[in-house]
Amino acid sequence: MQHKADFSVDRRLFRQVLLAAVIGALAVGAAAVLLGLIHLCSNLFFYQRFSFANSSPAQHQLGLWVIGLPVLGGLIVGLMARYGSSKIRGHGIPEAIEAILFGQSRLSLRVALLKPLSSAIVIGSGGPFGAEGPIIMTGGSLGSLIAQRFHLSAAERKTLLVAGATAGMTAVFGTPVAAVLLAVELLLFELRPRSLVPVAIACAVAGFLRPLLIASEPLFAVQTAPVGPEALFGCLVAGIASGLLCTLLSWSLYRVEDLFGKLPLHWMWWPALGGLAIGIGGYFQPRALGIGFDVIGDLLHNHLLLGAALALLLVKAVIWVIALGSGTSGGVLAPLLMLGAGLGAALGHVLPGDHGALWPLVCMAATLAGVLGAPLTAVVFALGLSHDLNALLPLLLTVTVAYTVTIVIAKRSIMTEKIARRGLHIYREYSVDPLERHEVSEVMSHAQVPLAAGQAFALPRETCRAVAGRMVALGLESLAVVRDAQSREVIGVVSRSDLLKGTLAVHQEESLA
Template identity: 60%
Template sequence: MNAARRDYSVDRRLLPMSGMALLIGAVSTAAAVVLLDLIRLCTNLFYYQTLSLAEREPAGHALGLWAIAAPVAGGLLVGLIARYGSDKIRGHGIPEAMEAILFGQSRMSPKVALLKPLSSGIVIGSGGPFGAEGPIIMTGGSLGSLLAQRLHLTAAERKTLLVAGACAGMTAVFGTPVAAVLLAVELLLFELRPRSLLPVALACACAGFVRTLCFAAGPLFPLRTPPATLAALGSCLLAGLACGGLAALLTWGLYRVEDGFGKLRLHWMWWPALGGLVVGIGGWLQPRALGVGYDVIGDLLNNRLLLEAALALLAVKAVIWLLALGSGTSGGVLAPLLMLGAGLGAALAPALPGGSPELWALACMAGVLGSVLGAPITAIVFAFGLTGDGSALLPLTLTTVVACGVTALTLKRSIMTEKIARRGLHIHREYSVDPLERLHVADVMTREAVAIDGAMPAADAWQSFFGPRGHNGYPVLRDGRVVGLLLRRRLQGAEASRQPCVIWSEPLSPSQVLLAGMSARHAAGRMAQLGFSRLPVVDGPDSMRLIGVVSLRDLLANSHVLLHEETVRERLR
């Protein structure tokens, strides 16, 4: 019996799923290339009036006041696409992916796969202060989901391929495969199992290799900071508090903006154009606040901006980002959060001893990102992957976990889950081992099982077994084999019948009984699926010989141990 128990619940389905994940990794990378090309194309059209894929920033335009109209036009186009195409393209993508996984059986539509990158390319190319990562996560997830829907897969397998596509897309944009895998664990998979983790990791690894054909290898923002001193310990604590406070403010501000747009007596189709007007004005005041802003992030991390100029730029960036995203347009949140976090670190650096200005920009960048997303491990590894700066790992880790502690204590939900909660759907973000996963059927079953001979008349079975203290169901045997389950509710109309009770029993096939090596969680799921409160345990599907019975009471009996661990405070001597 013990030899049948395994650390992980895997089967041969892992092999074809891994093969499909590799394919999705390559396809999602191609989708990321198309999205980035589309952003460049739209940038050249809106700001330079040329049909080109050349790398240009919106800040270099010479349009003067006419530049205000570009984000308005982009917002208007996206509003029309959302209204007459699919309203699923609205927002930054990750909450929509989470909702599809948890509440939509990982089904996403072809429209989203097509319209999400199109709308995001238009918005970002017209100056929208967003990153490409949210849209490509949604697009890659849609591609994975569409492939899965064409195949004979379970909802859990569709989820795996959806997440594989989403995280492969993120890898293609940022070149951070490990952080993308961790993002899957902390935000999308809602489990940590080989059946899903391995295919997702393979997709991200494939995307990481394939992207080198299209993008330069190495970190996106290479950085080398000197090692921090002991004085940085206190500085990290202060920086973490500041990052958590900014994260809470940004989260609160975004949904206040959304509430404000919701009160307008104007169809939501027009909201992105209003948000675009604010973006246009902000971009006229601070041109470098427009677009993705990777160049600004690099300047902040390398301490190449004067403090006054950086603060003015970041104030405008925060305002236009909140108003644009709150208007329901399409764009990602990671790049803006990276910029705002790095800016906070640059502003705090003169007052934080123990490290260089570059270190505090990096640490606060990770702190703000992790506390806004509610994904500290992802943020820590993401910051390292973006910069390759191993000497900064300790201070950015401390800063990030302190920041996440602040938001965990002050916010009910993160920026990722608030939108879903407003639709009446709740997501519990904590991960722990299910107590039923730690137990097997052999640990909880009643071994002295009472069974009924299938040939016994129904009236005799009712009188002998279904009294006031009897169970609601008993296994039924024929020639020593379990053939069914006799239920109280089925027998109530046959108290005087002399027919064999096997006629009144619920038949059980070998796939419906329990085996001693199954997990207690598997047993609970099977009982819920069949609608029975008791199920027989057999020694094998071939012999069907009864060795015990598991009831709901048996499954719940061990819950008091967990309750004791969680609630009882005691001093051990």
């Protein structure tokens, strides 16, 4: 008796692994170019100098003129989107998901070139965004283009698109394991060796090569003290508060997007209007401009007074929501990290115990989990950014509570709401397909039917899923089952209703006794 294998694997996996390794290396180079472009644009806009040095917009001496810089950046990007590619609009992740699920994982060279450039202009002119969304889109485009060059299937293109996207995230943040989990929870919509192995290889390669071009140390290294049962109540409060913040941010973002949609102006002009909000907010709170990694670090180390931190974060939240709702280009992870860390810093003044950076760290992760709908990614992401293992249990509890709050209150996340507004529904739960678990030999009937020349047939060892797909493609209600492809000896017949027998166990498990 031949036993079934645990996984479905063929030799094409090895080609995928080799291509994924190349894509991982290219993604690091793309991330380095993107960060360099952001630094260059920031220096040009705020300091009128040609330099790739990392400089904060908050140190500018422009006075009221600073209000016009994000407007100019938004105007440039609006023109690029209108006459270059409208796919550069938005923060990148929803666009990648849409390409995966509804576009057969095809992305263009134009997007790969224009997305990082447009994001660099927006962020460099003061946009309150992160670099991760653009690099996810750019890395994904690289993976998709390479897959198209080798004429791979749509499933294989998806794998390489996701490999490029997550390798790019690894290059920006230095969190390869979190990037792999992001692929599993948000991008792949499956957990199979054919996709997991290449993605993990790409992220590992990117992680090894990152120190050569970007950095080797963690972005926000902190060390909290070990916590005991006394932190349990605080984690529950922090999780609920973070979940409510996520819901408020999502609701606000799409109300703002609706308001922009009612304007009697072409969408090309919207980023300039969003830039005006950025400029005004940045005039009063200069540290709200740009990516803001320095602000996140200060929040984690409690270097900001409560009043100053709340004012800064309020401005950041408002200009981020308005700018993102205008359809400009930029990532969401860095702003979410800052807003979550700010919430935690505020809660640290009222929660019992002196836990230092713990509450900013766990709220940062919880906010990310609630907005992305990816709790495992958020936990490991926070650990990768901080290298603080003492925070593991508080992170797990706080993130889970926040995730629960958001999925109960909101139907969709920021990531999927944009796609749903285009009439495309995404169902993010997945489990083992019962048609994949059963073979034709288990469900077929043994009736004898003649096999005509050229007629399609099924093999006993094929999965019900594979045969069901063939039936739909051929428009057939049943297929003859043959012993093997060589002899073509008919041993039975399988119908569409036969294929559904495997779902009976699922129905019984889900039904009340």
